[in-house]
Amino acid sequence: MNKPLKQHLIDPEICIRCHACVEACPKEAITFNDDNVVVDVAICDGQMACIGPCPTGAIDNWRVVATPYSLEEQLEWMELPEQQEIAADQGEADSEALDDAIAALLAEAHQGAGGVARAPASAAKPTVNLHGLENPLKARVQGNFRLTAAGSDNDVRHIILDLGPGHFPILEGQTIGIIPPGEDAQGRPHMPRLYSVSSPRDGERPSTNNLSLTVKRVQGGVCSNYVCDLGRGDEVLVTGPYGATFLLPDDPEARLVMICTGTGSAPFRAFTMRRQRVMPTVNGRMKLFFGARSPNSLPYFGPLGKVPQEFLEKHFAFSRVDGAEKTYVQDRLRQDGEALAAMLGDARTHIYLCGLKAMERGVEEAFNDIARASGLNWAEIRDRMREEGRYHVETY
Amino acid sequence: MSDTINVSYDTQIPNNVGLSSDRRVLKALEKWHPGYLDWWKGQGPDGFQESLVYLRTAVSVDPKGWAKFDYVRMPEYRWGILLAPQVEGRIIPCGEHYGEPAWQEVPGEYRSMLRRLVVIQGDTEPASVEQQRFLGKTAPSLYDMRNLFQVNVEEARHLWAMVYILQKYFGRDGREESAELLQRRSGSDEKPRMLGAFNEETPDWLSFFMFTYFTDRDGKMQLESLAQSGFDPLSRTCRFMLTEEAHHMFVGETGVGRTIQKTCERMREAGIDDPTDIGRVRDLGVIDLPTIQKKLNLHYTLSLDLFGSEVSTNAANAFNAGIKGRYRENKIDDDHRLRDATYPVSEFTDGKIVVKEVPALTAINMRLRDDYSRDALGGVKRWNAIIKKHGFDFELTLPHEGFHRQIGTYTGAPITPEGEVITPEEWAARRDEWLPSKEDGDFIASLMKPCWEAGKYADWIAPPRVGIDNKPGDFEYVQLHMA
Numbered sequence: 020m021n022k023p024l025k026q027h028l029i030d031p032e033i034c035i036r037c038h039a040c041v042e043a044c045p046k047e048a049i050t051f052n053d054d055n056v057v058v059d060v061a062i063c064d065g066q067m068a069c070i071g072p073c074p075t076g077a078i079d080n081w082r083v084v085a086t087p088y089s090l091e092e093q094l095e096w097m098e099l100p101e102q103q104e105i106a107a108d109q110g111e112a113d114s115e116a117l118d119d120a121i122a123a124l125l126a127e128a129h130q131g132a133g134g135v136a137r138a139p140a141s142a143a144k145p146t147v148n149l150h151g152l153e154n155p156l157k158a159r160v161q162g163n164f165r166l167t168a169a170g171s172d173n174d175v176r177h178i179i180l181d182l183g184p185g186h187f188p189i190l191e192g193q194t195i196g197i198i199p200p201g202e203d204a205q206g207r208p209h210m211p212r213l214y215s216v217s218s219p220r221d222g223e224r225p226s227t228n229n230l231s232l233t234v235k236r237v238q239g240g241v242c243s244n245y246v247c248d249l250g251r252g253d254e255v256l257v258t259g260p261y262g263a264t265f266l267l268p269d270d271p272e273a274r275l276v277m278i279c280t281g282t283g284s285a286p287f288r289a290f291t292m293r294r295q296r297v298m299p300t301v302n303g304r305m306k307l308f309f310g311a312r313s314p315n316s317l318p319y320f321g322p323l324g325k326v327p328q329e330f331l332e333k334h335f336a337f338s339r340v341d342g343a344e345k346t347y348v349q350d351r352l353r354q355d356g357e358a359l360a361a362m363l364g365d366a367r368t369h370i371y372l373c374g375l376k377a378m379e380r381g382v383e384e385a386f387n388d389i390a391r392a393s394g395l396n397w398a399e400i401r402d403r404m405r406e407e408g409r410y411h412v413e414t415y
Numbered sequence: 416m417s418d419t420i421n422v423s424y425d426t427q428i429p430n431n432v433g434l435s436s437d438r439r440v441l442k443a444l445e446k447w448h449p450g451y452l453d454w455w456k457g458q459g460p461d462g463f464q465e466s467l468v469y470l471r472t473a474v475s476v477d478p479k480g481w482a483k484f485d486y487v488r489m490p491e492y493r494w495g496i497l498l499a500p501q502v503e504g505r506i507i508p509c510g511e512h513y514g515e516p517a518w519q520e521v522p523g524e525y526r527s528m529l530r531r532l533v534v535i536q537g538d539t540e541p542a543s544v545e546q547q548r549f550l551g552k553t554a555p556s557l558y559d560m561r562n563l564f565q566v567n568v569e570e571a572r573h574l575w576a577m578v579y580i581l582q583k584y585f586g587r588d589g590r591e592e593s594a595e596l597l598q599r600r601s602g603s604d605e606k607p608r609m610l611g612a613f614n615e616e617t618p619d620w621l622s623f624f625m626f627t628y629f630t631d632r633d634g635k636m637q638l639e640s641l642a643q644s645g646f647d648p649l650s651r652t653c654r655f656m657l658t659e660e661a662h663h664m665f666v667g668e669t670g671v672g673r674t675i676q677k678t679c680e681r682m683r684e685a686g687i688d689d690p691t692d693i694g695r696v697r698d699l700g701v702i703d704l705p706t707i708q709k710k711l712n713l714h715y716t717l718s719l720d721l722f723g724s725e726v727s728t729n730a731a732n733a734f735n736a737g738i739k740g741r742y743r744e745n746k747i748d749d750d751h752r753l754r755d756a757t758y759p760v761s762e763f764t765d766g767k768i769v770v771k772e773v774p775a776l777t778a779i780n781m782r783l784r785d786d787y788s789r790d791a792l793g794g795v796k797r798w799n800a801i802i803k804k805h806g807f808d809f810e811l812t813l814p815h816e817g818f819h820r821q822i823g824t825y826t827g828a829p830i831t832p833e834g835e836v837i838t839p840e841e842w843a844a845r846r847d848e849w850l851p852s853k854e855d856g857d858f859i860a861s862l863m864k865p866c867w868e869a870g871k872y873a874d875w876i877a878p879p880r881v882g883i884d885n886k887p888g889d890f891e892y893v894q895l896h897m898a
Contacts, residue, residue, distance in 0.1 A: 033880060035668045036793050037635075037661030053793060071482070074662035075669075076881045097800055127885055133477070380474060380483045391423065398477060 026087045027058045027065065027080070031096045034077035040069035050090065057093035066135055079123075121196065121261055124213055129264065131372065131379045131412035132405050139268035139369060139408040143220075146188045147263055152211070155198055155256040156185045160249045161229055166318040173316035174236040175282060176247045177217070180255060182228045187257070189230055190220050191289035192265040192411075196258035199242040211258045212242035215373070215413070217285035219293040233285040233318055265371070265411045271298045274368045276359065278348055278382055280310040283374025284318055286413070290371075291331055302329040306355070310348040310378070312339040349381035353388065360393040363400050369409045376414040422474050422495055429495030431476060432579070443582045444496075447593055451574075454597045456490060459544055460551045460567055464490055465896035468564045469883070473497055473572070476655050484884045486894065492568045496579045499654035507645030508744045509751045510737035517647040521584045525736045529646060530585055532739060534592050535609055536637060537577030538599065540570045542613035543626070545601035550623055553863035555873030559620070561883065561892035562666045566627060569659045576652045584648065611821060612717040619859045620876075621674060621702060625714035628667025628794060633721045635660050636742060636787045643740025668794040669879060671711075675798050676877040677701055679805035690802075690809040697858060701875045704802065704809050706859070709851045712814045712832055715791065720822040722784040725760045730779040741779065742786040758782055761816065763824045766836055768817060788813065819850065867895060 029040070029049075034056055041049045041056065048062035049069060058069075069078050082088075082102055129136045138145075150156045158180040166175045189195070196211025203209055218231040236247040249255065267275075267290050277287040287307060294305065311317035314337065323333060334351040337343065352359060362368040363386075372382055383397075390397035404410035422429045426441060427448065434441045456464060468489060471482040476497050505517040521529060544567045554560035574596060581589035599606045602614045612630055617623050638660060642653040678690075678701040687695055696703040723730065733739040734753070741747060749756065756775035761768055775782070792813060799810050815834030817825040829842035832849050851859075866873040870889030882890055 032797070033669075035661070035665045036790075037664055039658055039661045053789065054796065072658055072661075074665045076885060079885075123885075376483075377485050380472075380485060383474065383483075387423065398475070 023083050023085055024060075024087065025081050026060050026084045027063050028082055028088065028093065028099060029056050029058060030077040030080050030099045031055045032077075032098050033075045035075055037074060039072035039074065040078050043069045043072045052094050055094050055096060057090055059090055060087040068134075070130075079126075081122075120210055121213070121258075125194070125262060128213075128413045128415055129411075131376070131414050132410055133401060134405050136264040136411065137406065137408040138264045138266050139270075139273070141268040141270040141273065142266035142408070143190055143269060145190050145193060145260065145263045145266060147259070147261055149187065149260065150258050152198070152258060155196075155211075155258050156182065156187055158182050158185070158255045158257045160251055160253045160255060162251060163247075163249055166233070168315035171313070171315040173281075173312065174247060175316070175318045176234050176236070177318075178232045178234055178246060178249065179218075179223055179229055180232070180257065182230065182257075185228070187228075187230075187260065188220070189216055189260045191216070191267045191293050192286045193260045193262045195230070195232075195260055197242060197246060198256040198258065199245045201241075203241075209241060213261065214246075215282075215285040215289075217288040219289050219296060221296070225296065233282045233288070235282045264408070265373075265413050267293055268369060270367075271301050271304075272367050273304070274362060274365060275305045276308070276362065276368065276370045277306065278308040278352070278370070278372045278374075278378075280348065280374035280378050282318060283372075283378075283414075284309060286373055287371070288319060291326060295326075295330070299330075302327075303332075305330065306332045306334070308334045308336070308348045308351050308355075310336040310338065310346075310351075310374075313337050314340075347381055348378060349385035352382065352385040356385075356389040356392060359386075360389050360395065363390060363393075363395060363397075366407075366409075368404075370404065370411070372412045372414065374414060379412065379414055422497065428575075429474075429493050431495075431497055432583075434496065437583075440579075440583045443590060444579070447578060447582070447590075447597075450594070450597050451494075452490065454541065455544075455571060458541070458548060458600070459489060459571070460564055461548045463551045463560075463564065463893070463895075464488065467894040467896070469561055469886075469890075469892045470565055470568060471884070473655075473659065476500060489564060489568060492571075494568070494572045494575050496575055497655050498648065498651035501647065501651060505647060505650075507737040508643050509740045510645070510735040511752065512645060512737045513751045515645075517645050517650070519647055521646065522736075525646075525738055526585075528733060528736060529649070529738050530581070530588060530592065532641065532733065533577050533580050533585075533649065534596070536641065537574055537581070537592075537596050538609045539613050539634060540574040540577065541596060542599075542601045542608040542610075543567075543570050543630075545608075546613065546615070546617040546626075547623060550617065550620065553620065553865055555620060555863075555866050555876045556871060556878075557867055557869055557892040558872075558879060558883065558890075559670070559876075560867070562662075562670075563623065564893070566631075566663050566666055569662070572659070573656050576656055580649055580652060610721055612721055615717060618856065619863050620670070621707070621710055621859055622714070624667050624670030624674065625710050626667070627663045628671055629711075629714040629718040629791060630721070631660065631663040631667060632791055633718045633787060635664065636722075636783055636790070639742050640739050640744075640783060643742075643744040645737035645740075649738075668797065670876075671707070671794070672798055672801055673877040673879060674702055674875065675704070675707065675801050677875055678704060678707075679802060679807060680877065682807070683805055688807075690807050700862065702859060702862065704807075704811070706851065706855050708811055709849060709855060711795075711811060712819065713850050715813055716819040718787075719784060719816060720820060722787065723780045724823045725762075725781040725784075726773055726777045726824075727780050728777060731774075731776045734776060734779045739779075742783055761824065763817060763828050763830075768830075768834070768836065784816075788816075814849070867893075 036056055046062050048059045161181040162179040164177045166177050167173050194213045194215050196213055198211045199209045214232045216230045217233045222229045223231055234243055234246045237243045279287055314320050336346040336348045336351045338345045387397045401410055422431050426435050428444055467486040470487045471484045472493050474483050476499050507515050507517055550563055551560055578593045581593050599608050601608045607614050617626055638653045638657050642650050644650045681699040681701045685699055690704045693703045753776040757772040758775040758778035759770050760773050760778050760781050761770050795811050802809050814832035817828055817830035818832045829837050829839045862875045869891040872878050
């Protein structure tokens with residue numbers, strides 16, 4: 020039997036036949052007639068050079084198929100076929116989550132890396148999709164603590180979920196889904212919302228079967244308000260784990276540059292705690308660039324202060340402190356430019372970016388400038404690092 | 416080594432052309448910049464300059480990650496100069512210099528011809544911004560408003576693209592032409608824009624969608640043929656502009672499609688089977704299909720005029736010189752010189768339409784126009800599929816090439832959209848059957864009520880199937896700032 024495969028397709032109802040994808044594909048896998056633009060499954064190698072140039076999003080469609088749709092079929096389509104039922108025994112090795120919607124969300128979050136994301140070579144093998152929509156894990160709230168100062172209008176919570184006897188193996192950098200109760204405007208049950216875990220693989224304290232999340236209350240947000248209002252003992256439906264690339268290298272030689280804003284700090288808390296547990300004496304190999312409006316609204320500001328600077332070199336950037344100039348993470352990156360430039364040339368360096376999409380551009384520009392100042396080409400370095408599993412972006 | 420893929424920000428003007436080490440051009444552009452900003456503030460979207468708009472900005476010419484989305488105040492948009500990467504060993508793709516290495520400097524003998532092409536292309540870019548400056552006020556949703564502003568800032572970036580070519584390669588003349596580009600105004604009596612369609616009004620959103628579908632598609636074809644220029648910097652500029660232009664086609668095609676969708680849905684709900692029952696359809700607060708056909712007729716024919724005369728020695732000269740190719744010239748399998756080839760061209764003589772074979776070299780405009788019409792047909796098919804899906808017996812069509820023309824062999828000819836030659840009197844009497852009347856315009860105008868709540872759409876247009884940048888349906892694409 021054919022192993023099911025994820026086929027790249029173009030939605031003919033949304034596509035406007037601008038042929039930007041045709042030009043972009045280095046493999047010449049995309050062809051067209053007067054009506055449709057189509058991808059040749061025999062040539063497409065999934066490097067996604069076509070995704071960025073598409074002005075409509077028509078290019079970003081996938082179907083898991085046992086037998087791929089032929090070019091002739093696709094050229095005749097007036098609309099995309101529905102996803103057929105596939106015996107879901109096993110997905111592809113590198114698929115981050117079989118569920119289409121979740122896969123799409125993760126793909127979007129990882130888009131900023133500029134190409135197909137890969138896991139660090141020395142990362143532990145992740146488990147994904149253990150619990151789907153049909154069989155979510157029932158977890159219980161063990162704690163709900165406010166992380167930001169009471170006076171700050173930024174309400175960020177540290178939520179600890181007890182997984183009970185449940186089997187839920189999770190790695191630092193992975194994501195879980197939480198299904199908020201109730202229905203959406205169309206009367207359908209809510210889809211899960213994704214949150215990065217902020218605890219290491221063996222729990223908040225070693226050998227506890229629990230995990231923690233860092234959740235910001237968003238005005239009007241269905242799930243964030245639900246989670247932020249949870250009380251001790253409440254039951255929560257959890258799906259996942261998800262994500263197979265934004266992971267921590269196990270190699271103690273690896274140098275980490277972690278850049279985040281707000282709740283984007285979650286995976287980096289997990290990374291730091293993991294390293295504190297398994298390699299507590301390895302100094303000088305982690306840098307954290309962390310942006311927030313003010314110290315009051317920076318999650319984990321207190322605990323972070325207790326991590327020795329030799330173990331984790333911290334660079335905070337505050338954009339709203341009275342009397343001080345606005346500073347963003349990219350400004351701190353530039354200030355540390357010389358050290359960073361040296362790291363860019365080091366094959367042991369891993370760069371992680373997590374937080375709001377809006378930070379991507381500033382960070383890109385900063386690395387561009389840092390690289391150029393040292394006669395390096397950032398785009399090339401970034402692409403190489405990404406291909407080697409050393410450049411990771413998760414933004415939303 | 417200069418990095419030609421990523422944009423550098425070490426000057427005021429983001430660019431990938433090494434502007435910081437090109438003092439002369441940098442200085443000239445810095446001098447031009449304040450006038451440009453004045454133009455944008457005076458002629459750009461009226462009343463929304465302080466609003467935060469979720470826009471994409473080109474940050475690289477690497478197709479994998481060429482643009483980033485973020486909230487921006489439009490006057491702070493980072494208009495930059497971006498050229499597609501130079502292709503090693505590129506040759507002049509057509510004309511008598513076919514096969515020679517592409518020019519990296521302006522060939523002296525073609526200097527004025529080239530300058531004129533660049534100026535005409537450049538003139539259309541700010542013109543469309545001017546034509547559309549009041550539309551924001553009647554936007555049917557924040558989504559549509561964002562799309563309008565995206566089109567506007569990118570057309571303005573295309574002005575930058577052409578001004579860069581002028582300033583970099585045309586010296587004093589280039590500086591003067593660049594200044595002129597900021598002085599002409601769409602629809603002005605004293606100093607109008609250079610081409611007819613760019614002096615027409617864009618009075619309502621259906622016109623805007625038709626304009627972006629039909630007229631921007633002319634732009635696309637012109638850019639496609641300039642992308643085939645033997646003058647390499649122009650080719651590289653136009654190739655990158657095409658990446659952005661695709662979004663404009665998208666706004667037009669889906670805008671018209673969503674209008675049709677809503678009309679069909681409302682007719683079905685109301686139990687109307689006859690789409691030509693205009694009065695009843697209009698009572699539903701949607702635009703009837705026959706009126707959409709009239710709008711299509713108008714915008715399609717205005718756009719055909721933009722291709723110039725069917726038989727043209729100017730076009731032949733430009734092709735022969737190798738400074739403007741045909742659509743997808745590098746994919747065409749012929750001698751690329753058109754020494755003996757002929758091409759069929761219609762001619763209107765003595766009240767009759769006759770098709771003649773003429774030297775293909777003189778029919779360059781005609782061929783590009785034919786490519787355009789084929790390209791334009793694609794969307795019309797999609798629109799018809801929507802109508803058919805709702806079970807209505809009605810088909811939108813592209814009118815005959817001789818209908819309602821002001822340029823070329825058919826100028827003023829009394830020809831119906833079906834291609835029938837009638838008397839001028841009959842044509843005048845039946846004009847309002849084919850083209851929007853004042854009454855049609857008034858009706859459409861009556862529907863143009865702003866709808867600015869996130870996730871909501873005016874009653875005459877359906878929501879889009881997918882959001883921009885994959886955003887959810889209730890995303891706030893524009894954060895309005897009302898002074």
